[in-house]
Amino acid sequence: MEQRDGNRYRNMFRSLVTRMILVSMVPLAGIGGANFLLFYQLNRSVVLEQHANFLRYHKESVESFLNSLVSEMISWTHQYSLEELKSGTLEKLYRINQGRGGLLEDLGVIDSRGDHVRYVGPYDLAKKNYRETEWFSRVVEDGLYVSDMFLGFRGVPHFIIAVKRPEGEDFWILRATVNTDYFVRVLDTARLGTTGETFIVNQRGLYQIPPRSGGTPLDFSGFPDLGPHEGITVKELKVEDRTFLCSSVWIPRPQWLLVFRQETSDVYAPLWKASFVGLLLFLAGGLGAAIFSVAAARDQVRRIHRADLEKESLTQRLLVAGRTAAVGEMSAGLAHEINNPLATIDTLQTWIRDLASASPIPEEDRQEILESAAKIGQQVARCKVITQGLLKFSRRVEAAQEAVDLRELLEEMAVISRARARVENIVLEQNLGELPPVWGSPAHLQQVFANLINNAMDASAGRPHAKVIIKAWAEGGQVLVSLEDNGCGIPQENLSRIFTPFFTTKPVGKGTGLGLAICHGLVQNMGGEIRVESMAGRGSRFTVVLPAFKRGSEAPGDQNRSQEGHPQGTG
Structure with missing residues (x-):
């Protein structure tokens, strides 16, 4: 019993802790998840x-x-003539350029035949002819041309700006090579994150300005998104084993694709950091909730345990009071039942005394004395049966559960109750079939059936042809015991209240309203139920349903006890 109760409270403690943690953590997890999704979407939109x-x-x-x-360069072509540039102005412009940080690597003037008529710079390009080059054709056609990177005569990747200046029916071209190092510094003036890098590719996917992480001008970039598009596009691209967030936009002159890319791990690093902090806060909250849940559950279980002990004590007191009341209700019948044998014994002992006074005693008187002694023995045995049954009923107060022979218990209860039945002119019938054992407390079962039998007799007393029938049978793994009377019955409006503590239809001073409530709690505690059928003026039938007990199986009342606890103080 103590071990079972200990398991019950441990299970209750675990259940309370689990439920309290779930109640506190599930909303927290839901709110945290929703916040993470919102933060992720917001962070992503901000990053994009x-x-x-x-x-x-x-x-x-x-x-x-x-x-x-x-x-x-356009202003130079309009400000200076070809002769001025050839006569020293070009060198002057180059020196001014060098003084401003060397934006231009060299300067040259090309005539309409493609000859380099004047050159200032670090390469030997004077007198070179460019008539067959692509850039010469383009500038002649368009008047202004900014080239892609190319090698040219110098054999070094570079790009140029060329401006055509017509003079009458002739023309000349001012050509400048942009300082690539300076241009890279312009491109890389700002950085984002630790892996952010900017680079430029042309329409064929060749690097014009390679990324910092590797590559050289005119190498094939492998950048997959070279199709024309309006505005800025942002998308994730996988390069080898790394994933990048890439933004790209076309520069109209020249037709270059400007790309900025950053590894997604670097892009979303603030998100993961915030998520990690959020996870730590969630775990801290979970730990706090667990500690609080354990403390609260332990306190609650202690309170329940104390309440159960108080209810158990009250239940035991109510059971003793109920048994005392039942003994009191049977006392009149028992007194009458015992009084009859005592009167017979008294008569017989007087008769024996008279016969024994004669001396010598005749043989026929001796035979009468023996017969009288036998009758005295029968009456004594009768009294013994009644008193032993009463003693068994009054002494059994232990609540320990065991396998109970219900047929034998009902026969004992019938013997005790039959005395009252005779006094009140009630026919008490029994119809007990073969019954399997049930698991329960013998004292509690006696209490239940004594109360139900007494109630049946109270309802039948004083009515013509009063009858109480006790029937018992086995059905579908259950044992059913019905107690039927033809008494006053119970009104329909009261049927739902008969198991309510302190509700009674008996006259004041006759009943306490606790008997059926106690019976209901005791039967539930043994895993059973009480069914009621009644009709006012025609009688009632109370049926006690108990699970049959099979040897080696779990006691049917144990599981019910672990779920519902001890019987309520009032049933």
């Missing part, structure tokens, strides 16, 4: 906008740099 703005800034820087050079 940041990439777009960063690339927009670079595009403006590149276009501003190139446009300023183009504008300056």
Whole structure:
């Protein structure tokens, strides 16, 4: 019993802790998950906008740099004639350029035949002819040309700006090579993250300005998204075993694709850091909830344990009071039942005394004495049966459960109750079949059936042809015991209240309203139930249903006890 109760409270403690943790953590997890999704979406939108703005800034820087050079060269072609440039002005412009940081690597003037008529710079390009080059054809056709990177006569990757200046029916071209190192510095003026890098490819996918992580000009970049598109696009691309967030935009002159890329692990590092902090806070909250749940559950289980002990004590007191009341209700019948044998014994002992006074005693008197002694023995045995049954009923107060022979217990109860039945002119019938044992407390079962039999007799007493029938049978793994009377019955409006503590239909002073409540709790504690059928004026039938007990199986009342606890103090 103690071990079973200990398991019950341990299971209750674990259940309370689990439920309290779930109640506290599930909403916290839901809120945390929702916040993470919202934060992720917000962070992603911010990152995408940041990439777009960063690339927009670079595009403006590149276009501003190139446009300023183009504008300056156009102004030179309008400000100076071919003869002036050939006679020393070109060197003067080159020195001014060098003084401003060397934006241009060299300067040259090419006539309409493609001859390099004047050159200032570090390479030996004077008197070179460019008539067959692509850039010469383009500048002749368009008047202004900014080239892709190419090797040219110098054999070094570079790109140029060329401006055509018509003079009458002839023309000449001012050509400048942009300082690639300076241009790279313009492109790399700002960085984002630890892996962010900017590079430029042309329409064929060749590097014009390679990324910092590797590559050289005119190498094939392998960048997959070279199709024309409007504005800035941002998408994730996988390069070998790394994933990048890439933003790209086309620069109209020249037709270059400006790309900014950053590894996604670097892009979302703030998100993962915030998520890690959030996870730590969630775990800390979970630990706090667990500690609080354990403390609260332990306190609650202790309170329940104390309440159970108090209810158990109250239940035991109510059971003793109920048994005392039942003994009291049977006492009148028992007294009458015992009084009859005592009267017979008294008569017989007087008769024996009279016969024994004669001396010598005749043989026939001796035979009468023996017969009288035998009758005295029968009456004594009768009294013994009644008193032993009463003693068994009054002494059994232990609640220990065991396998109970219900047929034998019902026969004992019938013997005790039959005395009252005779006094009140009630026919008490029994119909007990072969019954398997049930698992329960003999004292509690006696209490239940004594109360139900007494109630049946109370309802039948004083009515013509009063009858109480006790039937018992086995059915579908259950043992059913019905107690039927033809008494006053119970009104339909009261049937739902008969197991309510302190509810009674008996006259004041006759009943306490606790008997059926106690019976109901005791039967439930043994894994059974009590069914009621009644009709006012025609009688009632109370049926006690108990699980049959099979040897070696779990006691049917144990599981019910672990779920419902001890019987309620009032049943």
